Amino acid sequence: MTEIPEHLLKRSAERKAALSGEAPAADAGSSTAVEPAATAAPAVAAAPVPDVVPEPPARVAPYVEAYEGRKKMPFWIIPVLLTLPIWAAMYVGTLERVPQGLTGLLGEGEELYVESGCSGCHGAEGGGGIGPALSDGAVHATFTSIEDQIVWIAQGSAIVGTGNLYSSADSPRPRAVAGQMPGFGGESASPLDMEQLLAVTLYERTQLEPVEELASRDLILTEQMDLLIETGEIETSLEASGLSLHDVVNGDGLTADMVAAYLAPARAGLVEGEG
Numbered sequence: 001m002t003e004i005p006e007h008l009l010k011r012s013a014e015r016k017a018a019l020s021g022e023a024p025a026a027d028a029g030s031s032t033a034v035e036p037a038a039t040a041a042p043a044v045a046a047a048p049v050p051d052v053v054p055e056p057p058a059r060v061a062p063y064v065e066a067y068e069g070r071k072k073m074p075f076w077i078i079p080v081l082l083t084l085p086i087w088a089a090m091y092v093g094t095l096e097r098v099p100q101g102l103t104g105l106l107g108e109g110e111e112l113y114v115e116s117g118c119s120g121c122h123g124a125e126g127g128g129g130i131g132p133a134l135s136d137g138a139v140h141a142t143f144t145s146i147e148d149q150i151v152w153i154a155q156g157s158a159i160v161g162t163g164n165l166y167s168s169a170d171s172p173r174p175r176a177v178a179g180q181m182p183g184f185g186g187e188s189a190s191p192l193d194m195e196q197l198l199a200v201t202l203y204e205r206t207q208l209e210p211v212e213e214l215a216s217r218d219l220i221l222t223e224q225m226d227l228l229i230e231t232g233e234i235e236t237s238l239e240a241s242g243l244s245l246h247d248v249v250n251g252d253g254l255t256a257d258m259v260a261a262y263l264a265p266a267r268a269g270l271v272e273g274e275g
């Protein structure tokens with residue numbers, strides 16, 4: 001058995017006495033080693049004893065120790081977490097429009113609508129953004145004829161000129177240029193050829209358009225055009241128009257009449273089919 005050192009016994013006795021408010025006189029009896037003279041003095045100064053008792057060395061609580069010793073978050077995690085909402089928004093953006101499994105001109109138009117940047121300005125669903133909305137009948141209201149729409153997409157805001165009308169002449173809702181849509185004709189750095197202009201236009205008029213009545217004529221034209229392309233008849237039938245399927249035409253040289261001639265073979269087939 002190890003003996004408890006005397007100074008500890010004494011301190012304990014003093015502490016007890018201080019807590020109970022008694023003079024530690026009894027000490028003298030319990031601790032034989034303590035001299036009477038030494039015990040007499042604290043009896044007088046019973047009150048200040050707690051001040052004298054040295055505080056035990058500060059021990060770190062186990063949970064504090066665990067906190068300090070744990071693996072900390074790496075310093076770069078905050079900026080990474082801050083970008084998370086941006087990622088989330090981009091991810092949701094990609095989900096917005098599920099590919100429809102479209103084929104032919106409409107499939108091509110669906111791809112071009114994203115690849116040529118149309119969706120960036122007009123929204124994946126055509127709901128609008130930097131550019132106006134193309135959904136809910138907007139396009140059919142602006143362009144009563146598909147020819148006018150193709151000419152517009154080839155020309156863009158710069159060629160038409162700010163303040164000038166770009167909508168069809170008989171549009172119930174005339175539209176003047178107030179923004180900066182790039183043209184996609186021959187002047188463009190990445191121009192669309194005649195087939196691509198037609199494809200993206202048909203896509204907008206039929207797929208961003210929930211009103212069946214409005215889209216139906218364009219859908220029939222699409223079918224006819226697809227048929228002519230599939231059978232290879234298109235090149236011979238286009239001869240009269242002077243335009244070939246993959247011609248790139250400058251926006252400022254393209255007219256609605258030229259596009260009408262280009263679409264005439266498909267329209268002729270349409271009439272035959274109807275008759």
Ligand code: HEC
Nearest residue numbers: 116117118121131132138139142157175177178179180181
């Ligand atoms: C940089 C943004 C931008 C891009 C890219 C863009 N547009 Fe536009 N678009 C506009 C703006 C702005 C207008 C309105 C015209 C104006 O005020 O200059 C517009 C108007 C239109 C309109 C007429 C809509 C209406 O009812 O008034 C159609 C159709 C259209 N764009 C189709 C397209 C197609 C197709 C593409 C891709 C091949 C495309 N846009 C790419 C900005 C853009």
